[in-house]
Amino acid sequence: MREISVKLGIVILVGAIFLSMNYYQAKEETIQGKKEIKEEPVKVAVTIDNNVNYVDLxxxxxxxxxxxxxxxxxxxxLKAQVVASRTFVYNRNLSVDNTTNSQVYLSEDKMKENWGNKYDEYYQKISTAIKETKNEVMKYQGDYISALFFSSSNGYTENVEDYFESSPLPYLRSVDSHWDLTIDPKNTRQVSFTKQELKEKFNCQDINFNIIAYKKSGRVATLSVGGKxxxxxxxxxxxxLSSSCFTVEYVSNKYVFTTKGSGHGVGMSQYGAQGMALEGSNYKEILNHYYTNIEIVNN
Structure with a gap:
């Protein structure tokens, strides 16, 4: 009887060990499976020349x-730009095109062409900025923000509703960006037009410019041309023109437009971000300056 009990105990023990091994193996496979799912790269649908290309984020x-x-x-x-661009693409549901309507995307060949012997250095520099901000995005009240950005300003950014046909957004407000005026070597630009050129562009016979109103940011709100x-x-x-911050003068039989800044002026100024970085600000401080009341979170 005792021998039977011992044998039965051995059988039960072996069975328990077998079940335990299966349990831990199944658990390990589940964990590995979760890791694999988590590490699978996010894909972005990028439309280039009417063809959709799926690219790792x-x-x-x-x-x-x-x-x-x-x-x-x-x-x-660069880190601030990475977080803004990552947020921008999530706000667009990971579907963008390769134009200034979305974000300009360069191929590896184009990067090599643009950077020449600096390619390895710049490639590594941007790659590091991406790794050091891994998964970070900007949100407002739980939603991805529309992380607009532009090259440089006239000293202030623009309220979103003052440029685009948009409702006011609490995170896209006009803020100081004085760095642009000294950091951007091409902040002030000039372009000239003859009377005939302007008549054709505005489809009118009487060229008579009159700036009626400016916005608080210093950009032109309303301009009268030939009575319209x-x-x-x-x-x-x-x-x-480079921006909507401009003045008009009639000089030597031409109309000369002098602009300040480059781009629509809404969101983050890239030259402003550079100016802040040169003064010691980190990327989170830069983003919180240009996008008001936002949270920077892990996606």
Missing amino acids: DDYLLGVVAGEMPANFETEA NYSGRQVREKLG
């Missing part, structure tokens, strides 16, 4: 930062 960010910000900028400015009113944005787009 980190590779996309590398091409975007290479296309949107000078690679010789400070690392903290246009917004500063409309004039900028018709004439291909």
Whole structure:
């Protein structure tokens, strides 16, 4: 009887060990499975020449930062651009195109062409900025923000509703960006037009410019041309001006437009980010300056 009990105990013990091994093996496989799922790269649908290309998010960010910000900028400015670009693409549901309507994305060949013998240095610099901000995005009340950005300002950024046809957004407000005026070597630009050129562009016979109103940011709100009113944005787009902050003078039989800044002026100024970085600000301080009341969180 005792021998039977011993044998039965051995059988039970072996069974328990077998079940335990299966349990831990199954648990390990589950953990590994979760790791695999977690580590699977996020894909971005990038439309290039009417063809949709699916690109790993980190590779996309590398091409975007290479296309949107000078690679010789400070690392903290590049990090700010990475987080803004990552947030931008999530706000667009990971579906963008390769134009200024979304974000300009450079191929590896284009990066090599643009950077020449600096390619390895700049590639590594931007890659590091991506790794050191891994998964970080900006949100407002739990939603991805529309992380707009532009090259440089006239000293202030613009309220979103003052340039785009948009409702006011609490995180896209006009803020100081004085760095642009000294950091951007091409902050002030001039372009000239003859009377005939302007008549054709505005489709009118009487060229008589009159700036009726300015915005608080210093950009043109309303301009009268030949008796018809246009917004500063409309004039900028018709004439291909760098910004909607401009003055007009008639000099030597030509109309000379002098602009300050480059881009729409809403969100983060890239030259402003560079200026802040040069003064010692980190990327989170830069982002919190240009996007008010936001949270920087891990996605």
